[in-house]
Amino acid sequence: MTGPRILISGNFHWQAGFSHTVEGYVRAAGAAGCEVRVSGPLSRMDDQVPGLLPVEPDLGWGTHLVVMFEARQFLTPEQIELATRTFPRSRRLVVDFDLHWADEQPELGVDGTAGKYTAESWRSLYSELSDVMLQPKLTGKMAPGAEFFSCIGMPETVCHPLTLGRQRDYDLQYIGSNWWRWEPLTALVEAAVTLRPVPRMRVCGRFWDGATSPGFEDATTSVPGWLAEHGVELCPPVAFGQVIPEMGRSLISPVLVRPLVAGTGLLTPRMFETLASGALPALSADAEFLAEVYGDECAPLLLGDDPATTLARLTTDFERHARIVGRIQDRVREEYGYPRVLRNLLAFFG
Incomplete structure (x- = not known):
């Protein structure tokens, strides 16, 4: 070449x-x-x-x-x-x-x-x-x-939510390390466990069950056993190249960002990987600046002040939200x- x-x-x-x-x-x-x-x-x-x-x-x-x-x-x-x-x-x-x-x-x-x-x-x-x-x-x-x-950018492989369908291994899943994400994740889990039936939940990554990164204890703090007590399956980091298909095993995958990312509007790989995976990307309040990338049509994906209601709506009206996500995927793939x-x-x- x-x-x-x-x-x-x-x-x-x-x-x-x-x-x-x-x-x-x-x-x-x-x-x-x-x-x-x-x-x-x-x-x-x-x-x-x-x-x-x-x-x-x-x-x-x-x-x-x-x-x-x-x-x-x-x-x-x-x-x-x-x-x-x-x-x-x-x-x-x-x-x-x-x-x-x-x-x-x-x-x-x-x-x-x-x-x-x-x-x-x-x-x-x-x-x-x-x-x-x-x-x-x-x-x-x-x-x-x-x-x-x-x-x-947007990964090469993009899975439409409707292609993967409604039946998934998990209802709610987060893939990524705990780096200033303990509070937003546990708040989301607490909202999810109020739903009936209780969603099937999984978290994959490091520093979620008591172990911390030396020198960065504040950033990686967690409560040992808390996730298991709330019905969350805890797994190691996902293998290289498997993040997107593993995300697609869940109906919903939240976009959680650390305070610095939220305050400065930084883009991260997970923002595009989540969208590409075919899971419905639920945006936490701190990640709402992503509307500039996802577009105005992402409004129904915002968790807002009542995340339990949003999670319930995404689950029960999956097809409508899947079509919305598909259109967002097409637009973001073109631009990014x-x-x-x-x-x-x-x-x-x-």
Whole structure:
């Protein structure tokens, strides 16, 4: 193939949404007229990622470099020097998933992204790598020098809710780790158990039953045994590439967001994966900013102030809501499909 050859530099873990996003880039590359691989010399990764994503050991293969950051400054000084020496500055850009390119680190109450790094250190790092800072910040004012880029897109596989039908293994399911999501999830479970019959419920992910992430105890707090006591089946993280079909095993899948995401209007992979899965995506109050992506027709999917009534309505009038979700899927796939996301990314290189 002739065309740009994009190397992605990042901190990869198999169960992270970030890795699923890069898989979307890889799958869509041909349709966007480019090739995409993970840069081995400029990335950190667990031992499973090389079997799941194409890892390129030769920097000379790439024509463009995209460096993606979430919470961690993963590049060593030697890797930074290698990146800047290998790729012209005009062919390097930074994707800033957590809004670190800012005068101050974003915080919402107790939720923030700074960790052990200062705002100055993030800005210095980004400035060394590129002049182009891209952020998936959907609402509010962008930081000076940053530009909006969705970064994340609609997965290639989209299941219409009517195709999957009403009969599912679960009525209500959430797939994802507990990262500032304990309160919204338990509030939803408490609403669900008031319904008759009580919905079949499942949660898949880490930090839901007492174990916490060292150094992030507040973000991953939970009450041991609480979910089981309320009839919720608890399972480990879903295997790479299986998130969407596993979501589709449930009639309803809520979109739950951490305070920082809600307060800054950040897009996340789960917002698109949930829509693509064929489950009915129920939007929590903190996720209502997603109406800008889903469109005005998503109003019946908002959990609102009475989530029990909304859950009951989605269940009993499944066909009507399934048709609504199908129309939303078509619109979002057109605007946020990964081939279009990649073409938009290439446009930033000029």
